[in-house]
Amino acid sequence: MIWNETKECMSRDELSALQSARLVKLVDYVYHNVDFYRKKMQAMGLEPGDIKNIDDIVKLPFTTKDDLRDNYPFGLFAVPHSQIVRVHASSGTTGKATVVGYTRKDIDIWAECVARCLAMAGVTKDDIIQVAYGYGLFTGGLGAHYGAEKLGAMVVPMSTGNSKKLTTMMVDFGATAIACTPSYLLHLAEILEAEDKIKDIKLKCAICGAEPWTEKMHKDIEERLHIHAHDIYGLSEVMGPGVACDCRFHKGLHVCEDHFYPEILDSATLTTQKAGETGELVFTTLTKEGLPLIRYRTKDLTSIDYSTCECGRTSARISRFKGRVDDMLIIRGVNVFPSQVEAALVDVEEVSPHYMMIVDRVNNLDTLEILVEVNPKYLTDEIKGLELLTKKITHVLSQALGINPKVKIVEPNTLVRSEGKAVHVQDKRKLY
């Protein structure tokens, strides 16, 4: 089913005209409502009138995650907080979170986009959908929830943390759809298999996102649970889940292009790549009121296809992600930057600032082990002391990262000191 045929299937010319009109309006809006953009444009000698159509977008300045950090918490909001009805937050590159805000209209558009994505996966108002993303500051839970309600489905807001209850309700309620991270769904499949309950479930489809996954995981999920699995993409800065999703033909993720304008750029030169060429995905939010972003650099690497899909949608499709421009890791759906570990360890005087992060996937769940060197001054000959120290470091790191790492203290001066850019991460999951 196509949720919004007018928008999802409009001709490319019509879409381009709509995007042009929205961009012109957006630039005028941010120029007059966000100091950050006005100053940037003035520094470049740009005035709102210089932007006449969507092709002029290349004249506009970029926005990065660091810009959000530098304007923490609300500096880039275009409306007074009386018009903001909700905020979400994700990890920043250092200690500070990236905070995003939504007006009532933003929330409505977000729900519309998620509804389109769920419809792409075959969800209708007759479905019972379990939302098993975290509810809270993370955009996943509430984002999927509002979209599913908009669609009219029966929503079961499971959130995360109780797999047993989830699988029991999946069987007892006869849930037909689930929204969660792909690795968590594989974990659930294991539980269902172990309890011989696969035959008892009525699941038809899954809408998985918040972390990169491989084609093998996709196949695994579909075969083990006998369902269709769909890839939903989004990031809180741009909106949250619902920016793009793949349809039943699985030939790339359809972008909600009337709301989020995608560009693929060479990440070194920042010039536009041809269709099909890999580059950094950059988004401009065409309709957002609370936190409108111009040319936001996602740091995700992908390519784009503008041809009409077999499903009938004309919206451009981005390919499965091919990696990251920066060193951000996604662990159990949480964005983690090595720089956060470094920033947190600086405050722990018992350890040196050297560390190694080892990311792996055991039984379909991500694991994060962090090796830290003890400062020789604080070494003790008592196990008790070392255990307390491990506990303290674990606490500091889990507060900073939002996930619980397994901390292992190692002998001083044993972690690799590489010349130039330090190698702090071993990712054994091979996700790209």
Add this chain to the structure above:
Amino acid sequence: MVAKQLSVFIENRQGRLGEVLKVLKTNGVNILSLSLADTTEYGLLRLIVNNPELGKEKLAEDGFSTMLTDVIILQINHEAGSLQGLLQILSDSDVNIEYMYGLSIDGDEASVVLKTSDLEKADAVFTKNGVKTLSHKEIK
């Protein structure tokens, strides 16, 4: 009397313990007793040696994390209940034992190495009660 124990923090890596022992051997440091406390991640090797300062210096040169720790070495009679009697003295004085291990056994007497919560107090209590404590030089 307070004795010096050579303590080495070692990761659970194959051959790591052997490397420590090799450094001691090369430098003529003789081990009189040892205890290895282990967890899944790392171990703490505690050694009573004839020359703890030299052992620490040479191990540090080779990149090992070492410490000298104050401990008490007690000489006890080879009789049932003698250790219990000595520990009762500590207990009565509100001193806790952090860890303990046995030392060389020589004829009618045995020795134990003790690390306590308050070492000076433990030493004083033992002296007051006429219990003999040894330095590493007195150990045969």
